[in-house]
Amino acid sequence: MAIDFTLTPELEDIRVRVRGFVDAVVKPGEDEIAATTGLSRQDYLGILLGLRKQAREVGLWLPHMPQEWGGMGLGHVELAMVQAEAAKTRLGPWVLNCQAPDEGNMHTLLHWGTEEQKEQYLRPLCEGTKASCFAMTEPEVAGSDPTLIQSRAYQDGDEWVINGHKWFISNAHRANFAILIVRTEDDPDLPQAANSAFIVDIPSEGWTEVREVETMHGSTGHSEISIEDLRVPADKMLGGRGEGHLLGQSRLGPARLAHCMRWIAQAEMALDMMVDRALNRFAHGSLLAEKQGIQWMIADSTMELYQAKLMVLHAAYRIDNKLDFRSEVSMAKHFVANALGRIIDRSIQVHGALGYSTDTPLANMYQHARWARFADGADEVHQMRIAQRTIAAYTDTGSTRSATGDLPL
Numbered sequence: 001m002a003i004d005f006t007l008t009p010e011l012e013d014i015r016v017r018v019r020g021f022v023d024a025v026v027k028p029g030e031d032e033i034a035a036t037t038g039l040s041r042q043d044y045l046g047i048l049l050g051l052r053k054q055a056r057e058v059g060l061w062l063p064h065m066p067q068e069w070g071g072m073g074l075g076h077v078e079l080a081m082v083q084a085e086a087a088k089t090r091l092g093p094w095v096l097n098c099q100a101p102d103e104g105n106m107h108t109l110l111h112w113g114t115e116e117q118k119e120q121y122l123r124p125l126c127e128g129t130k131a132s133c134f135a136m137t138e139p140e141v142a143g144s145d146p147t148l149i150q151s152r153a154y155q156d157g158d159e160w161v162i163n164g165h166k167w168f169i170s171n172a173h174r175a176n177f178a179i180l181i182v183r184t185e186d187d188p189d190l191p192q193a194a195n196s197a198f199i200v201d202i203p204s205e206g207w208t209e210v211r212e213v214e215t216m217h218g219s220t221g222h223s224e225i226s227i228e229d230l231r232v233p234a235d236k237m238l239g240g241r242g243e244g245h246l247l248g249q250s251r252l253g254p255a256r257l258a259h260c261m262r263w264i265a266q267a268e269m270a271l272d273m274m275v276d277r278a279l280n281r282f283a284h285g286s287l288l289a290e291k292q293g294i295q296w297m298i299a300d301s302t303m304e305l306y307q308a309k310l311m312v313l314h315a316a317y318r319i320d321n322k323l324d325f326r327s328e329v330s331m332a333k334h335f336v337a338n339a340l341g342r343i344i345d346r347s348i349q350v351h352g353a354l355g356y357s358t359d360t361p362l363a364n365m366y367q368h369a370r371w372a373r374f375a376d377g378a379d380e381v382h383q384m385r386i387a388q389r390t391i392a393a394y395t396d397t398g399s400t401r402s403a404t405g406d407l408p409l
């Protein structure tokens with residue numbers, strides 16, 4: 001019987017150490033930042049970098065990267081438990097250097113980069129001395145359909161000249177380089193083969209940050225970028241000509257699942273808070289926890305979180321075992337994103353006015369949870385792909401069985 005949900009003692013040790021580190025080091029660091037009024041940028045960075053230094057010293061650094069790159073060499077199943085502990089705090093994944101978008105960019109550079117590109121860009125990302133961004137979405141066309149990308153590059157000798165417009169580029173404000181997806185091919189055999197990826201140093205002449213886009217959770221590092229006659233040396237192409245879509249897809253699978261792992265942490269926090277509040281709030285003759293209406297909210301949230309964990313673990317298992325994971329990651333991404341929103345919403349409900357205030361983290365968590373339903377693949381696009389694969393499974397084999405995780409049930 002190969003199905004076993006227990007962790008080896010070594011992995012359980014890592015999980016416990018991450019939890020302990022988050023409680024003993026990251027949370028107090030975050031509290032110090034929140035409690036210090038007028039904190040200078042230098043002091044702020046000092047606290048942040050101090051947290052990272054401590055994570056490195058105790059060997060909780062780069063859980064997703066191979067050991068030869070200074071990482072912990074964990075697979076995706078193992079990474080799930082690290083992310084689900086680390087993301088109980090806002091800064092946890094960053095402190096462990098496994099946060100979006102650097103984490104996905106590290107995977108991308110590891111698998112697509114030349115040796116020179118790895119040394120120049122992956123190495124400092126792993127060292128934590130550089131930051132990166134991934135620039136694909138454009139305001140003028142639907143980000144859900146990368147075949148519509150309008151930003152263009154044409155070759156001029158040993159260089160590519162790029163013009164275009166991007167927005168919602170997370171981390172661009174702080175990044176030292178971008179992985180930029182633009183159109184290079186006019187008449188590709190497949191519409192998906194029109195785009196290529198380039199590594200762009202920031203700052204570069206021709207790359208201009210127009211603004212950080214103000215969002216419903218504030219102005220927090222998602223930038224609009226104007227690109228005018230940006231010249232990029234030919235050896236800064238990442239992957240081959242026309243492989244931008246392929247590269248984006250291979251990046252997005254694990255990166256989407258890593259989001260799910262972090263969302264599980266957030267959903268669990270919201271459920272913990274929901275139960276705690278229900279056990280401590282008294283109304284109409286009993287505690288909220290004793291009322292059926294509240295128990296239903298707790299039960300629904302518990303079942304959804306359980307499903308979320310199983311789906312993420314199974315999708316991670318498929319990635320680790322080199323099985324086709326596209327549908328499983330799509331299903332997990334869609335389900336966990338929606339469950340996250342519902343669980344936080346219920347927790348706010350149980351907290352009443354307190355939940356709506358900013359005295360608890362719930363309001364902020366709710367604002368962040370909203371983007372989960374359309375960024376990195378909108379709900380409806382995932383549903384479209386899931387349905388296509390289920391229909392194909394049925395027409396190919398006479399059964400939908402392989403489309404439901406290809407499980408032995």
Ligand SMILES: Cc1cc2nc3c(=O)[nH]c(=O)nc-3n(C[C@H](O)[C@H](O)[C@H](O)COP(=O)(O)OP(=O)(O)OC[C@H]3O[C@@H](n4cnc5c(N)ncnc54)[C@H](O)[C@@H]3O)c2cc1C
Nearest residue numbers: 134135136137142143144168169170371374375376378380
């Ligand atoms: C917080 C945040 C961070 C982000 N970070 C990055 C980043 O770092 N880099 C980057 O390149 N982009 C980033 N994005 C952009 C994100 O990837 C896009 O928002 C996403 O791909 C959707 O594209 P769009 O916003 O253009 O929506 P559109 O593609 O215009 O879609 C809008 C809506 O149309 C519907 N829709 C679309 N297609 C279909 C369909 N086939 N069937 C039915 N309905 C459909 C869906 O409801 C969808 O939500 C970020 C976005 C957010 C909010």
